Amino acid sequence: MKVLDLQCPHDHRFEGWFASADDFESQLSRKLVECPICGATEVSRLPSAPRLNLSGATSASNASKEKAAANAGELQAHVMRALREVLEKTENVGDRFAEEARRIHYNEAPARSIRGVTTPEDARALVEEGIDVMPLPVPAALKEPLQ
Structure with missing residues (x-):
């Protein structure tokens, strides 16, 4: 299973799980991959690499990036909860x-x-x-x- 970091044109970031990179490309070409926040099907794959924690410590830059990503994820979760409440x-x-x-x-x-x-x-x-x-x-x- 491949977990890919994805992004829509509105800068919403999310994960997608696919059987392979080819499976992702196939679904993307058929417009089956969409942003869970706005529904856009113009999705791009973000560069990512496996993270190796050899020393158990992270640099300040990595910690800052991780915190920003967590904050963005929390914001998206709050927005989704608010939208669900409005719909209800x-x-x-x-x-x-x-x-x-x-x-x-x-x-x-x-x-x-x-x-x-x-x-x-x-x-x-x-x-x-x-x-x-x-x-x-x-x-x-x-x-x-x-x-």
């Missing part, structure tokens, strides 16, 4: 988002937290009407029920 506590109105947001704003529908999709133009129009909206990119990993 909002109603998905799909492509009716702009219409439903207006109905709620003008008291034509019960007040509640909603999510859905709309065009950038409709989102701007909602903001101009005084209706608060926030774009929320949902990674593909969260669009399906988690196993």
Whole structure:
């Protein structure tokens, strides 16, 4: 089993596990490898090498890099938890988002937290009407029920 360090164009770093380097290349060419954060399929392999701890000590530079990677991983985990919570506590109105947001704003529908999709133009129009909206990119990993 090969564990590869991968990165998407949005600088999200993650690991991928493959039977071989050829298996990775095959899946990558078929767009089967995607970023678990944003769903991008334009993934690149990061250079990596096995780490040998011969003396049991790490240099300050390596420790700093490891800490930065751990912090990035913690941040991604927090973002994923927050997105899961938003998905659990909002109603998905799909492509009716702009219409439903207006109905709620003008008291034509019960007040509640909603999510859905709309065009950038409709989102701007909602903001101009005084209706608060926030774009929320949902990674593909969260669009399906988690196993």
